[in-house]
Amino acid sequence: MGKQMTEMLKGTLEGVVLAILALQPAYGYEITARLRERGFEDIAEGTIYAVLVRIEKRGLVDIDKVPSEKGPPRKVYTLNAAGEASLHEFWGSWSALETRIDQLRTEGHE
Amino acid sequence: MGKQMTEMLKGTLEGVVLAILALQPAYGYEITARLRERGFEDIAEGTIYAVLVRIEKRGLVDIDKVPSEKGPPRKVYTLNAAGEASLHEFWGSWSALETRIDQLRTEGHE
DNA sequence: CCCACTACTCAGTGTTACTATCTACTGGTA
DNA sequence: TACCAGTAGATAGTAACACTGAGTAGTGGG
Numbered sequence: 534m535g536k537q538m539t540e541m542l543k544g545t546l547e548g549v550v551l552a553i554l555a556l557q558p559a560y561g562y563e564i565t566a567r568l569r570e571r572g573f574e575d576i577a578e579g580t581i582y583a584v585l586v587r588i589e590k591r592g593l594v595d596i597d598k599v600p601s602e603k604g605p606p607r608k609v610y611t612l613n614a615a616g617e618a619s620l621h622e623f624w625g626s627w628s629a630l631e632t633r634i635d636q637l638r639t640e641g642h643e
Numbered sequence: 644m645g646k647q648m649t650e651m652l653k654g655t656l657e658g659v660v661l662a663i664l665a666l667q668p669a670y671g672y673e674i675t676a677r678l679r680e681r682g683f684e685d686i687a688e689g690t691i692y693a694v695l696v697r698i699e700k701r702g703l704v705d706i707d708k709v710p711s712e713k714g715p716p717r718k719v720y721t722l723n724a725a726g727e728a729s730l731h732e733f734w735g736s737w738s739a740l741e742t743r744i745d746q747l748r749t750e751g752h753e
Numbered sequence: 754c755c756c757a758c759t760a761c762t763c764a765g766t767g768t769t770a771c772t773a774t775c776t777a778c779t780g781g782t783a
Numbered sequence: 784t785a786c787c788a789g790t791a792g793a794t795a796g797t798a799a800c801a802c803t804g805a806g807t808a809g810t811g812g813g
Contacts, residue, residue: 644770652770656769689773690772693771694770713780715776715777
């Protein structure tokens with residue numbers, strides 16, 4: 534992936550994954566696929582799993598292990614109350630940053 | 644500063660500084676002040692200087708050392724052609740990320 | 754029997770912003 | 784005179800993050 538985008542994803546990827554889980558519970562492999570559908574083409578699988586380990590440690594998700602007909606068992610992640618709170622906080626930070634940066638871009642186009 | 648915002652700034656702060664310099668040439672202390680005016684309240688001075696060292700090493704700016712009546716000499720940074728190209732690339736990456744994330748937020752509000 | 758797809762894990766690396774501290778120049782004031 | 788606030792720049796050490804590259808397993812098809 535581009536180095537620029539890699540750096541930009543720091544701090545946003547976790548929120549993005551939480552947002553995906555807010556739509557519906559999902560397992561890692563599935564989350565990767567959903568992200569790709571939504572334009573996050575070049576995010577490495579390993580990166581997603583690392584994020585999932587992190588949000589699990591922070592207690593933002595509940596976990597179910599369910600068998601798969603197509604491969605090894607899946608770890609299905611469900612956003613819990615703490616996760617929803619964290620997602621809400623993420624949207625707040627994101628909005629603030631977005632506003633400031635877009636204002637800066639507008640200034641430059643005068 | 645909030646840990647969340649700290650992480651989000653990674654990858655965007657450099658572009659933000661380039662955008663400030665695109666408005667007009669400025670020196671470090673001045674850039675810090677301009678950022679504070681624009682809502683980036685809690686960015687440490689030292690962080691800005693680190694960014695400036697970086698963009699200098701990458702050849703994105705030209706530098707003038709000019710005396711100050713109020714303190715030590717100032718290092719005035721002016722965006723050059725490479726810097727403008729880098730800023731343009733930043734806006735491209737930012738727009739792409741913004742679009743994807745905002746679309747995800749919209750999906751969640753259905 | 755091998756391969757592709759599914760599914761998850763992990764060690765090592767490079768980049769980034771922060772904290773805390775330091776140097777140094779000017780002007781005002783106790 | 785001595786001190787301090789404001790101006791101006793620099794840096795070493797730290798923590799957090801995403802990536803690369805590799806590995807382990809399970810399933811079904813050629």
